[in-house]
Amino acid sequence: MADGKLAGRTALVFGAGSIGPGWGNGKAAAVAYARAGATVVSIDTNEAAAQETAALIRAENGRTLALTCDVTEMADVETCVRRALDTFGGIDILHNNVGHAGMGGPVDLTEDQWLREIDINLNSMFRTCKAVLPQMLKQKRGVITNISSSAGIRYTGYPYASYYASKGGVNQFTVGLGLQYARDGIRCNAILPGLMDTPLIYAQIVGQYKSVEDMQAARHAATPPGRMGTAWDVAHAAVFLASDDAAYINAVCLPVDGGLTARCV
Numbered sequence: 001m002a003d004g005k006l007a008g009r010t011a012l013v014f015g016a017g018s019i020g021p022g023w024g025n026g027k028a029a030a031v032a033y034a035r036a037g038a039t040v041v042s043i044d045t046n047e048a049a050a051q052e053t054a055a056l057i058r059a060e061n062g063r064t065l066a067l068t069c070d071v072t073e074m075a076d077v078e079t080c081v082r083r084a085l086d087t088f089g090g091i092d093i094l095h096n097n098v099g100h101a102g103m104g105g106p107v108d109l110t111e112d113q114w115l116r117e118i119d120i121n122l123n124s125m126f127r128t129c130k131a132v133l134p135q136m137l138k139q140k141r142g143v144i145t146n147i148s149s150s151a152g153i154r155y156t157g158y159p160y161a162s163y164y165a166s167k168g169g170v171n172q173f174t175v176g177l178g179l180q181y182a183r184d185g186i187r188c189n190a191i192l193p194g195l196m197d198t199p200l201i202y203a204q205i206v207g208q209y210k211s212v213e214d215m216q217a218a219r220h221a222a223t224p225p226g227r228m229g230t231a232w233d234v235a236h237a238a239v240f241l242a243s244d245d246a247a248y249i250n251a252v253c254l255p256v257d258g259g260l261t262a263r264c265v
């Protein structure tokens with residue numbers, strides 16, 4: 001681990017837990033960063049989930065700190081960043097994973113529900129970047145990776161207007177930051193997962209289908225390779241983007257979707 005691609009780096013992963021048993025994108029990314037040698041700050045609103053990811057990292061002799069934080073609260077985010085800096089002295093990687101797929105369009109959602117979805121998916125990334133960027137600017141080094149979605153560039157078949165809007169916003173937020181800070185040694189990219197088989201879909205997507213089996217079969221069939229992706233597909237892309245192997249990759253919205261968004265039928 002200590003001689004991995006990310007040795008000596010500190011990664012903050014917001015949304016490092018998993019909404020249910022198994023591997024979510026954030027949990028896998030946190031563990032993958034640690035396997036690549038990074039020190040990982042495992043941050044989640046669910047304390048047990050943050051602790052569980054940290055325990056997995058420790059079990060593999062990784063260095064980690066678990067923190068509780070609600071990314072819809074600026075003060076919470078600032079406290080987390082301060083704790084991370086006090087403990088480890090720097091922040092090399094900011095990984096924004098928190099996201100929620102709330103179904104409904106303007107007729108179904110209240111204004112408050114709409115604003116809440118945008119707050120969790122998009123404004124949260126403004127908050128974490130606001131708290132972390134001054135440190136990265138001081139260091140003249142840093143990588144920000146935002147977890148977006150194929151829904152940021154395509155209609156995916158689900159009636160989640162706020163998700164399309166917020167993930168589209170995440171993409172252009174990413175591009176804007178990547179270019180604004182390119183001469184400061186900071187890179188900012190987004191990963192656009194496609195149809196992934198993670199605990200999130202059993203909590204937030206399954207209601208769109210008759211049964212779990214129906215959802216699994218339909219999602220597998222909808223992908224070009226005939227199978228959904230996994231959290232590890234996202235995690236491995238994140239490790240690559242954070243590493244020096246990707247030193248010249250900036251302001252990119254990278255689909256990790258088996259070719260889903262490249263297809264026209």
Ligand SMILES: NC(=O)c1ccc[n+]([C@@H]2O[C@H](COP(=O)([O-])OP(=O)(O)OC[C@H]3O[C@@H](n4cnc5c(N)ncnc54)[C@H](O)[C@@H]3O)[C@@H](O)[C@H]2O)c1
Pocket residue numbers: 014015016017018019020023024025026027043044045046049069070071072097098099100101120147148149150192193194195196197198199200201231
């Ligand atoms: N699974 C898919 O098919 C898929 C596809 C495209 C994009 N994504 C994106 O992947 C990301 C989530 O993936 P995951 O599998 O890790 O999901 P997950 O729901 O399993 O994990 C997200 C974690 O974020 C935490 N969280 C929720 N609200 C929070 C808040 N306000 N503050 C701090 N933490 C909070 C949850 O407790 C949870 O542990 C989202 O951005 C989602 O839009 C997923």
